[in-house]
Amino acid sequence: MTFGSHASEFAGRPVVTVPVDGPLPTVDAPVSWRFSRWDFEEKSEDTLSEEFRDAFERFVAQAGPSVESLVIGAWGYAAFNPAPIRQLCAAAERLPALRALFLGDMTSEECEISWMKVGDVSPLLTAYPALEVLRVRGGEEFDFSPVRHDRLRELAVESGGLSREFVGAVLASDLPALTDLELWFGTEDYGGDTTVEDLTPLLAGELFPQLRRLGLRNAEIADGLAVALASAPVVGRLERLDLSNGTLGDEGAAALLAGQPLTHLTALDLHHHFLSPEVAASVVAALPGVQVDVSDPQEPDEYDGESYRYTAVAE
Template identity: 70%
Template sequence: MSDDLDTDFFDGRTVVEVPEDGPLPDVDGPVAWKIRAFDDDLDMDRGFSPAFRDAFERFVDLAGDSVEALVIGSWGYAGTNYAPIAQLCAAAPRLPNLTALFLGDIGSEECEISWMKVGDVSPLLAAYPALEELRVRGGEVFRFSPVRHERLRRLEVQSGGLSAEFVRAVLDSELPALEELELWLGNDGYGGDSTVADLAPLLAGERFPALRRLGLRNAEIADDIAEALATAPVVRRLTALDLSLGTLGDRGALALIDGQPLTHLSKLDLHHHYIGDETADAVRAALPGVQVDLDDLQDDEDEEEDGSIYRYTAVGE
């Protein structure tokens, strides 16, 4: 599992897990409460998890009015149980102060990201008009529908393979307050079939007027994205650009530094990459005032018979 999937903090708050029974623990300052009810019975497709349903309802009864940040972990076994989106939406009146929500904080020891059954996450935005941050993680049955939301400032979608349909629906949404967008595009083997063409409205600067931080992460097409970003109008208004966790190599890295100026960025995150040492040095030299993260150099892998070069995103299955 990538370190980027470890969640100790969310919305700038320490994540504290809700106990199975008894009172909530005493906490020092604001926290993000985490609800989970893992079930290792993997044999049946049982729809929604009664164990999670009961744990969630108990928590909302205990603390609903005070909850500002909420993390949803395992909802039973996420490979057979469906995400509790309808239950979360129904609970909105009892969570009046919720401004940050993470659906799917589940590690590979409980369910691989590509197996997680989620559904359409857009109703969460309709149910919580005051939400400012939404992070969702999923793979199987993972959908989005175009929405309008006035207050969302940060949207993060983590996946080992994000469909073109999902990407286009996000970009068709009206999110006037959105400052940070992060999409984990993944690879085609796990459903990540989006292309640079699907990103065109975003790259052209036509979407999300408040956008300042853009992450197109975990992308098998990282070199293609970097080449498009070299001339993309959206880059001029960004303060941070994140192409990490993907398969970025020399072609994409050189396109970035040979294209439009990037010296206005505060950070360029490229960690988990396939960039050679000489090109990496050139990137650093071209951006002396920018925080450039080139950690976690990966090795190309050859296919046994035909010698084809394979590169892997950090998160797939």
């Protein structure tokens, strides 16, 4: 799977696109504004897209005080142009109502996730102390620094190859209000070198006291994660657990079922998996009060006598 479409909903609101020209559409309910300017200008490599910069400034001047939720799509050509993080930070005083931000909502035709130049996204949290939801997508030059933020409830990091340094910085952050954490690990081929051991403080339940949903998604190490989660203290206080989009197989599912009870969960998301039909059915049967998603089964590729499983998103 690659990203073939833009988000239609974000932060519980429908996404409405900011037009290239003219006034904003009239809306009769809260929305997430989507701002995007795709522009391929090879000579502008490693510099902020001027078209994006100027158009975004006009948008902020037009609607800034009323914008509560914002989705940033293409910022020029993301393989050439770095993400507009500094511009977003500089606009913080003119976006006083912003509570939800998605940086990087673009399709693979606009830019493959592994090519996206993003940078360190943690300054966004410093610039917006009232932010409650942050979703970021990226691959190349994708970084995070430890930060304290008192209001952030949801943090999602989408990547085809998430580094252990990025993950370590997230886990070193002080996020007392965090209820929802979602990490996409990806594959080693694209820089995803995080190990199960790197997640020890998280799995031990030592971090984020309000955490109720944990997504360890798009993971090449999905079976290892399942084995660790089978006895991880953090699971006992979760309401929702998400291991979707990864390479989960029968061995990982069996470990989950043989471990600590999961009947307290409201939802277990395993979609895009490599479970046999029998094991998938056994997971559903074992958790009758839990909303279990075992849709989108995958078949491993066979090559030269070897079997290969793939995450939903890599390149």
